[in-house]
Amino acid sequence: MKKSVIVSAVGFLILACAQAQAMGRVPKKDYDAKVSELNACSVRVGELNENVKSLQEVMDAEAAAAKAKHDALLADMNASKSDQQKKLAQMTQEKEEIERQKLELEKQKQAEVDKLKNTYEDLMSGMKSEIEQGSIQITQLKDKLSVNMVDKILFNSGEADVNTEGKKVLLKVADVLKKVQNKQIRIEGHTDNVPIGGVLKEKFATNWELSAARATTVARYLTEVCGVNPNFVSAAGYGQFKPLADNANADGRSKNRRIEIALIPLEVR
Numbered sequence: 185m186k187k188s189v190i191v192s193a194v195g196f197l198i199l200a201c202a203q204a205q206a207m208g209r210v211p212k213k214d215y216d217a218k219v220s221e222l223n224a225c226s227v228r229v230g231e232l233n234e235n236v237k238s239l240q241e242v243m244d245a246e247a248a249a250a251k252a253k254h255d256a257l258l259a260d261m262n263a264s265k266s267d268q269q270k271k272l273a274q275m276t277q278e279k280e281e282i283e284r285q286k287l288e289l290e291k292q293k294q295a296e297v298d299k300l301k302n303t304y305e306d307l308m309s310g311m312k313s314e315i316e317q318g319s320i321q322i323t324q325l326k327d328k329l330s331v332n333m334v335d336k337i338l339f340n341s342g343e344a345d346v347n348t349e350g351k352k353v354l355l356k357v358a359d360v361l362k363k364v365q366n367k368q369i370r371i372e373g374h375t376d377n378v379p380i381g382g383v384l385k386e387k388f389a390t391n392w393e394l395s396a397a398r399a400t401t402v403a404r405y406l407t408e409v410c411g412v413n414p415n416f417v418s419a420a421g422y423g424q425f426k427p428l429a430d431n432a433n434a435d436g437r438s439k440n441r442r443i444e445i446a447l448i449p450l451e452v453r
Contacts, residue, residue, distance in 0.1 A: 293327065296327055296366070297326065297327055303363070304329055306363070307322050307329075307331060307357070310360060319353075320334075320353070328447065328448050328449075329447040330444055330445070331357060331444065331446075332428070333353065334439065334441065334442050335441040335442055337349060337350060338354070338398075338402065339398060342384045344388075344394065344397035344401050346402065354402065354406060354410060358411065359410075362413070364416070366450055367416060368418065368449070368450055369406075369416050369418070369446075369447060370417075371400075371417065371419040372420055372421075372422055372443070372445075373396055373402075373420070373421040373443060374423070374424070374428075374442050374444065375391040375395050375423055376391075376436075376437035377391075378431075378437065380394060391423040391424050392421055392423040394421075394423075395423050396420070398443060399420055399443065400419045400421075402419070403417050403418070403419035416450075427440040428442070
């Protein structure tokens with residue numbers, strides 16, 4: 185529109201000059217100068233219009249590029265937001281699943297503890313007289329149950345074969361152990377710190393051998409005679425290296441000479 189106005193103005197001036205020349209008011213020399221000046225203005229106006237057009241095209245291109253970049257960034261932001269929302273939803277779902285599994289494991293663990301408590305109560309009831317005599321001690325700590333039997337109730341001095349009284353005791357213990365499921369039954373042999381001596385040394389070189397032999401004998405009796413499932417039973421000898429009491433006195437040494445039957449979770453090694 186500006187171009188049209190400028191051109192119209194120039195044309196008007198040329199027409200005015202022509203009329204003035206025709207009326208004899210302007211000398212020809214001045215008239216020609218004015219026409220030349222106006223023509224130059226017209227050319228300059230054309231150049232300016234071209235520059236304006238070029239600038240407008242550049243601005244339009246830059247605006248289009250800016251809009252495209254804005255649209256792309258907006259699309260990326262929306263896509264990123266959508267991805268983040270999906271990840272958040274997935275993480276929330278995973279967290280809920282972990283919490284569900286944790287709760288289920290806690291329920292299962294509590295159920296195992298309750299079963300072990302029943303086993304503990306059965307043993308306490310079945311071994312009441314031996315417990316009162318101090319020959320057997322039964323303890324439960326969370327998911328582990330231990331039956332400690334002093335050696336004299338099971339073995340004659342220096343022997344690894346179960347004596348008559350010991351067999352009766354193990355039969356009582358076995359009646360409870362046969363009901364146990366999903367637990368390791370670990371038979372542990374322990375001694376005091378008095379070294380093996382005399383003729384006994386020909387049979388058991390050290391307390392290691394004596395404790396291992398006694399643990400194995402008890403394990404075999406429980407499985408082969410009493411019917412306890414051997415798949416859950418293991419035996420180990422610890423010698424004098426896991427004492428319950430001080431070996432400095434006779435009472436402590438008596439407590440340390442023992443067979444321990446430990447009921448522990450299957451996954452514990």
